[in-house]
Amino acid sequence: MFGRFKKSKNQESSLSQQQLSNALAQVSLPHWPTPVPPEWITVDGQHAQLTVPFAADNSILEPLKQHPELGQLSWSLQRNIAKLPNSQPELPLTFGNIIVVSSGKGGVGKSSVSVQLALALHQLGANVGILDADVYGPSLPTMLGGQEQKLEINAQQKMIPHQRHGIWVSSLGYLTDTKDAAIWRGPMASAALQQLFRDTKWPRLDYLIVDMPPGTGDIQLTFAQKLPITGAVIVTTPQTVALADAEKGITMFRKVGVPITGLIENMSYYQCSQCGHRDAIFGSDGGASVAQREQVPLLGQWPLDARIRAGLDEGKPLVAEQPEHELSVMMKNSAYQLAVELYRQAQTRQPATR
Ligand SMILES: Nc1ncnc2c1ncn2[C@@H]1O[C@H](COP(=O)(O)OP(=O)(O)OP(=O)(O)O)[C@@H](O)[C@H]1O
Numbered sequence: 001m002f003g004r005f006k007k008s009k010n011q012e013s014s015l016s017q018q019q020l021s022n023a024l025a026q027v028s029l030p031h032w033p034t035p036v037p038p039e040w041i042t043v044d045g046q047h048a049q050l051t052v053p054f055a056a057d058n059s060i061l062e063p064l065k066q067h068p069e070l071g072q073l074s075w076s077l078q079r080n081i082a083k084l085p086n087s088q089p090e091l092p093l094t095f096g097n098i099i100v101v102s103s104g105k106g107g108v109g110k111s112s113v114s115v116q117l118a119l120a121l122h123q124l125g126a127n128v129g130i131l132d133a134d135v136y137g138p139s140l141p142t143m144l145g146g147q148e149q150k151l152e153i154n155a156q157q158k159m160i161p162h163q164r165h166g167i168w169v170s171s172l173g174y175l176t177d178t179k180d181a182a183i184w185r186g187p188m189a190s191a192a193l194q195q196l197f198r199d200t201k202w203p204r205l206d207y208l209i210v211d212m213p214p215g216t217g218d219i220q221l222t223f224a225q226k227l228p229i230t231g232a233v234i235v236t237t238p239q240t241v242a243l244a245d246a247e248k249g250i251t252m253f254r255k256v257g258v259p260i261t262g263l264i265e266n267m268s269y270y271q272c273s274q275c276g277h278r279d280a281i282f283g284s285d286g287g288a289s290v291a292q293r294e295q296v297p298l299l300g301q302w303p304l305d306a307r308i309r310a311g312l313d314e315g316k317p318l319v320a321e322q323p324e325h326e327l328s329v330m331m332k333n334s335a336y337q338l339a340v341e342l343y344r345q346a347q348t349r350q351p352a353t354r
Contacts, residue, residue: 015069023069029060031340036064048073053082054339055124055206057332079125081206081339084346086228087258095129096205097230097342099261100223102253104245106214109266110235111139112312113302114211117233119319120328120335122166126206129161132171133193133223134213141173145315151175158201165320170200190222197227207339216245216252224256231261231342233299238265238286246287250294259349261341262299263291264334271303278303297341300334303327 015023020043025035029052042049048070050061061075084097101117103110111134118130132140141147144164151174152160159175161168172192193213202208210227213219224232232253236246250260265287270279281304291298302308305327311318319328 015072019069023067027063027067027070029063031337033344043073046073047076049076049078051078051080053080054336054343055079055081055121055126056336056339057124060336081126082343082346084230084342085349086230087224087256088226088228095202095208096127098208098210098228099231099233099338099342100133100210100212100227100229100258101233101235102212102220102249103214103235103242104216104247104249105236105242108214108235108237108242109302110134110214111143111211112308113233113235113264113266114209115140115143115312115317116308116319116331117335117338118167118207118209119165119317120332121207121209121339123319123323123332124336124339126339127204128166128207128209129168129170129202129205130209130211131197131200132169132173133196133210135172135192135219136213138171138173140169140171140211142315143312143317144169147173147315149174154201156201158199159196161200161202164315165317168202168205170196170202172196190219193219193223194226216248221252221256224253224258229258231259231345233261233338234263234296235266236263236287236290237267237282238280238284238288239282240286242282243286243290246290247294250290250296259345260294260296261345262297262338263287263294264299265291265301267304268301269303271305273306297337299337299341300330302330302334 024038024041027036029036040051056079058077061077064070064075086098101110101114114130118128122128130140132138146162146164149162154160159170161170162174234246234249236242253260267282270281288298307318307327311321318325319331322328
């Protein structure tokens with residue numbers, strides 16, 4: 001049965017409910033493992049609507065439009081992004097689904113991936129915030145721009161996040177000089193992080209991306225234990241030295257009951273922006289093999305590409321400036337897979353609420 005099947009007064013649907021039902025059973029959406037759940041479909045005369053509980057763009061409608069019978073209907077997309085259970089059942093998900101982005105090793109591109117995933121989720125129709133928890137070197141103000149603008153504090157002593165390229169951003173880098181933040185250690189850094197998390201006045205969000213400090217030490221552990229986290233994304237390069245640390249990160253999150261939503265292999269290969277030639281300078285498929293060994297979904301293999309770096313250095317990330325660029329489309333595909341996996345994994349744990 002469909003969620004809603006209405007015969008509009010003026011327009012008869014060309015398909016019967018049975019025909020629609022049979023046709024839907026033959027179609028699968030990208031990265032969604034089973035046929036389209038009927039409750040996601042509403043049919044009104046010749047118009048059909050797909051409502052998904054995760055971030056997605058219109059490209060998700062293609063399999064429905066390509067189907068010989070379903071393609072006779074005119075399709076539109078609606079998102080009703082689900083608020084999913086988290087690692088701390090006693091703490092409410094006040095700020096939306098929280099996705100921590102972590103790397104066992106520094107310099108593998110964790111902040112770059114966090115920024116581009118956040119922007120890509122926004123382009124997939126979600127309301128997104130990003131928290132720079134990298135107290136050792138907050139880089140979000142550089143990557144998203146607006147360093148010169150300090151965060152405002154309201155009468156309730158809450159920080160008002162900046163809005164950059166359509167997403168909400170809070171970072172210590174907007175409060176202090178980056179060099180001051182770098183001397184914070186241990187409990188002081190942990191406390192500062194938790195305060196930044198709690199005392200930012202986030203608007204209603206679908207996803208809050210948290211760019212974690214690199215490593216798997218006490219600060220990361222405390223943070224992972226204290227936050228209501230929906231899922232973790234592990235970032236690694238294919239290099240052997242990074243892989244061992246990526247596995248340590250997976251183990252740390254599993255120990256504290258945080259589900260691993262997926263892994264992104266960054267700097268998978270060098271891609272020349274002039275001739276397109278590819279070179280696997282850090283080795284091939286190391287991240288992919290960790291993902292397979294640990295049974296974690298591989299959400300993408302992103303190239304080392306000067307166009308990615310240049311945009312981040314100027315505070316104008318490629319995915320925001322050129323959303324149709326092939327690299328941006330690749331990053332949006334990873335963000336879509338992330339949103340789907342987050343929802344799918346939560347369904348297998350306990351039912352979602354909206
Ligand atoms: N895929 C990529 N292509 C080109 N440059 C990249 C890519 N990923 C990251 N970089 C660049 O590499 C540098 C380090 O990236 P980033 O700051 O994201 O790493 P990090 O893992 O967050 O580092 P840290 O451990 O210091 O927090 C940045 O200058 C960034 O622009």
